Amino acid sequence: MFYQHERLALFIDGSNLYSAARSLGFDIDFKKLKDEFASRGTLVRAHYYTVLIENDDYSPVRPLVDWLNYNGYTIVSKPAKEFVDASGRRRFKGKIEVELCIDALEIAKYVQHIVLFSGDGDFKPLVAALQRTGVRVSVVSTVRCSPPMIADDLRRQADDFIELADLEDKVGRPPRFDRDDHQSDGGLPPFMSAES
Numbered sequence: 001m002f003y004q005h006e007r008l009a010l011f012i013d014g015s016n017l018y019s020a021a022r023s024l025g026f027d028i029d030f031k032k033l034k035d036e037f038a039s040r041g042t043l044v045r046a047h048y049y050t051v052l053i054e055n056d057d058y059s060p061v062r063p064l065v066d067w068l069n070y071n072g073y074t075i076v077s078k079p080a081k082e083f084v085d086a087s088g089r090r091r092f093k094g095k096i097e098v099e100l101c102i103d104a105l106e107i108a109k110y111v112q113h114i115v116l117f118s119g120d121g122d123f124k125p126l127v128a129a130l131q132r133t134g135v136r137v138s139v140v141s142t143v144r145c146s147p148p149m150i151a152d153d154l155r156r157q158a159d160d161f162i163e164l165a166d167l168e169d170k171v172g173r174p175p176r177f178d179r180d181d182h183q184s185d186g187g188l189p190p191f192m193s194a195e196s
Contacts, residue, residue, distance in 0.1 A: 001138060001160045002040035007111045010037055011104055013096070013118035014050035014061070016141070016149070017164075020119060023145035024165050026172035030068060033171040037115060044111055047074045047103060051094030054079045076103065101126045108133045115140060115162075121151025127158055138162055 002008070010033075021028050034046050048068050053059055069075045080094040097120070104114060108130055116123060119141030127137045139158040141150035144165045155161050 001162070002113065004041060006041035006113045007044050008037065008041040008113040008115060009044050009104075009107050009111045010034075010046040011100055011114060011116050011118075012046070012048045013100065013116075013120060013123075014048055016118040016120055020142045020145075020149040020164050021172065022175070023149060024142055024168065025175070026168050027175045028171055029173045030064075030073070031071065032173075034072060036167070036170045041113060045074055045107060046072060047076060047100070049076045049096040049100050051080045051096060052077045053082075076100070097122050104130060105133075108135045111135060113138065116158075117141070119148070119150030119154065121154045124151070124154045124157045127154065131157075131159070136160070140164055140167070 017028060030048075034043070037043055037046075048065070050061055050065060052061060052065070065075055065077060076096065076099050078094060078096060078099070083091055083093065085091050101123075104116075104126060108114070112134075113136045114130055115138045116127070117140045119139070123139075127139070130137050136159045137157075138160040139150065139154060140162040141155075142148065142164040143150060143155075144163065149164075150161070
């Protein structure tokens with residue numbers, strides 16, 4: 001699936017990858033993830049996409065975003081939009097698909113292989129467009145949960161499907177951090193291991 005001479009880029013849909021890993025019972029160690037894919041080719045960029053809640057006293061994503069930003073990831077974030085649902089509860093929504101698509105199409109002329117960490121079927125047209133430029137696209141997600149985290153049409157469109165569960169020993173770590181139990185991992189943020 002990978003060639004050592006290939007220039008490759010990672011595109012990570014943060015919330016989708018988080019949900020997929022959690023459904024499999026582990027967390028992602030982003031240092032290991034970057035190292036793993038750098039060993040498979042020439043890693044040009046690693047992009048991480050997320051939606052942030054502004055003016056929130058505690059956001060579990062913000063320490064992750066800061067760490068990734070200082071450790072070689074390109075962070076693309078946008079503020080979540082707040083709304084009140086039918087039952088009167090405060091909710092947030094936000095999407096980063098457009099930003100991810102534009103960035104992937106722009107970088108296509110500089111790489112031979114893009115690895116997309118998402119199972120969102122909305123990315124099928126992006127994968128097809130990248131393939132038309134000559135770029136190979138691998139998609140990382142999981143079918144080993146119920147329901148599967150990857151849309152069938154996205155899986156069919158990709159050049160390669162990489163089962164996230166098969167990467168657990170290379171990029172995963174046991175979930176050790178809980179928002180209500182900050183001491184469970186010596187105070188380390190959820191994306192870092194003691195080795196980071």
